Amino acid sequence: MNPKENAIKWQKKWERAGIFKAKDNIKKNKFYCLEMFPYPSGYLHMGHVRNYSIGDAFARYKRMCGFNVLYPMGYDSFGLPAENAAIKEKADPKKFTEKNIKGIKEQQKLLGWSYDWDREVQTYSPEYYKWNQWIFLKFFKKGLAYKKPGLINWCSKCATVLANEQVVKGACWRCKTEVELKHLDQWYINIKKYAEELLNGIDKLKYWPENVKTMQRNWIGKSHGTTIDFEIVDENGKRTGEKISTFTTRPDTLFGVTYLVFSVEHPMVAKLIKGTKFEKEVKKFVKETIKKSIIERTAEGKEKNGCFLGKYFINPANGEKCPLWVADYALMEYGTGAVMAVPTHDQRDFEFARKYDLPMRIVISAPGEPLDPKKMKKAYEGNGMMVNSGQFDRMNNGKAIEEITKWLIKQKSGKRTVNYKLRDWLISRQRYWGTPIPVVYCDKCGIVAEKEENLPIKLPTDVKFTGKGNPVTTSAKFVNCKCPKCQGKARRETDTMDTFVDSSWYFLRYCSPKDNKKPFNKTKVNYWLPVDQYIGGVEHAVGHLLYARFFTKALRDLGLLDFDEPFTKLLTQGMVTKDGAKMSKSIGNIVDPMQMIDKYGPDTVRVFILFAALPEKELEWNDQGVAGISRFLFRTYNLVDEPRKQKKETGNKEKTLIGKLHRTIQQVTESLDNLELNRAINALMELVSAVNRYREEEVHLNTYKEILRVLTILLSPFAPHIAEEMWHKQKQKGFVSIAKWPAYDKGKIDVKAEACENLIGSVMADIAKVKELAKLDKIKEVKLFVASEWKFKFAKNMKKLLAKTRDVGKIMKEFMQSDLKSYGQEIKKMIPRLIKDPTRLTETILDQKTELKILKAAKEQIESEFSCKLFFEKAEATEEVKAKQAMPGKPALIIN
């Protein structure tokens, strides 16, 4: 059998029979297994192979368990690479994308992943992005999508703005270019409105990995605090009538405020310095700071810089007049963009105050020696007793947070505030290959939404890719349009949507991919969703996974669906590495899945990648390991390809092998349920070894057949093509891919037999030794000494004891006081377990008959193989042996 040819053969048969199609059958139990759809880069890498092999094994398993399984695939096919290719190679992005989809799909089919291809979704098609636009309009009408001027992240290389989530360590997530800040008018989606629900919802995601949940919590970044207003005064203490708001989580330190800083982008800065002698210097400072990149500004351990504004403010707590500064360490994006500074109790303020020699005052006492602002080397950020704080003195600072907030509210200079780090999602992109934002700008009517019936607003095709500016703007036909409201002349929005919009709801489209009236059919979506198992990379923890959750909630509030969370279970698969590093072109350690398939066939690649590590852990690619899997699969296949001649008599290994089979079913089933796929394969390997080891006369033909039949079923989620071929060779009907998953019978799992295995193991070891000796012609007779009597005696006594009393402690005591030597250490080890679970007594300890049986078999084997004679009666042991065998344990081999 050629594994690759065999795979292709069965793939064609599956396709013809259409066995993987999901039915919108509302009565049957559904299971929605979803993988993060790929960006079609044209080739499949090992990360894909891992992701989809996990999903496929699971989808196949669930299908075989009788679920109505939805297992779809699609392509996240808008995005920059296609457009960059267009610029570079003068290709059409559409053709480029279609070519790539074709390529990647061929490879996916070759791996035998059991998708329902009828439901394929491609985000670049007008039939799909029409609904992006439709949803956008719904959001727009609800105020969830809006345009506003703002300070945005700009990537000069990609020539577009980026969402917050797309800035990684101050650089563009895609090209790693340092991000600049710019003031621009941009489209946003009001995800912040859902911040609270998104945060609370995390607690309900019981089956999500902890790290992903933590990342989302941190990203949303909720903090409770107080907004405090300060009145601004001039040098003489005269009120200017202006107020400044600050956000703090530590209102207890209010009495320690000695100055206040604005961020350089704060709009009040310019107002306060206008026409003063400070104007020139401050402006210079602000300009220089803004010019610096985010990376530079947020570098670790960076010295803080600032500039005095020439104005002051009044601390409402003590009426003190303190200076106003602008500083580079205050961030416009967080809180109000202004910070009340408490040098003694905040490290950043401390550093700043030291540098510019600003006053410090202790307001919270630390335990131990009293704090001295002059001697302090760092701020004290811990808890303690309030001091220098008027009426709040001697209060615990935790209580003071509450009391001072109450007091501020009463004074009308403060309020409780909940602050989030999460910011609204910036979705407009100044690029071509994306969904056009369906609005127009009319001189008369302003921003006007397109009419629904005009959708889709198709991407223009008469554009030039110059590499400069947004190509969409080069299409006059597209830009110049009519206002949907007044029919007058208007300009069309040329920005396109972030591709993360596309992927925020694609999993809904799979339920009714051809619907041309709605983005998705509500009934079907309510049937299939939420996704039961989602699988993908952890890199989407705060991007895609948060957006998709948001979309679900927003669409729910639009009445389009009836659930709150899209993904019930999430698995983030680990990286695939080679030589200890992530596979990458630059390191040159890439393993091409296609080469592996040519050499070994898809089953080997799949099984290796599932077996080599737990799905969520890092996986080190190992060529030798792959060869090992290939051998395992051949060994398995050979069981049916070259069947042994079975006898139609009941053999002595019957029970053992059936027990092993049921144990395997149990292990594979349980492992699959927990997505521990490596362990499932592990169990299969053990079964194959066990089947390989028995002898013809040991098992009845029917038993043998049944074992192979079930083994084939168990193998099929992992190595479906080989399993099909095996199924076929066994003359089974239909496809094993949709065969019924076997149930295991706990009663058939022969615990006794399993315990025997150990014994057999040791006997076998002895046989091996005998073999060696036999070869050397050194023995004529072999005596096997069995000393197992003690076990049964002991067990009996134990049973009696347990029957008398249930006081385990007492038994323990009695036992420890008794003469251990007479029992031996073996027994000592055994006791507590017996106490723990007396019912296992008969299971753990073999009955004498079984043990003798095994030994008899071993004896026969040895005798026939080596034409020697073997004794194993205790009585035959010589006195000498008895003496040496001070501690009888396992059967021992005596060679005369």
Added chain:
RNA sequence: GCGGGUGUGCCGGAGUGGUCAAACGGGUCAGGCUUAGGACCUGAUGGCUUAGUGCCUACGCAGGUUCGAACCCUGUCGCCCGCACCA
């Protein structure tokens, strides 16, 4: 700094209170079978020892709980990942 995770033989990884020198696979070594092949089969693979067997050491490090700990608790160190001048 904060948060999440992790640490077991040559390697990947089992094992989460007792029958454990540690499953299964890979590698290596020895042997078998062979129309010699990257196929298949058997055995060995912590240390010291034996006729059989047994003993010692080991699960990052240090303590603790327990009759008994790789497993539970405390502290500590290393590694990986995420966030980070978030007021």
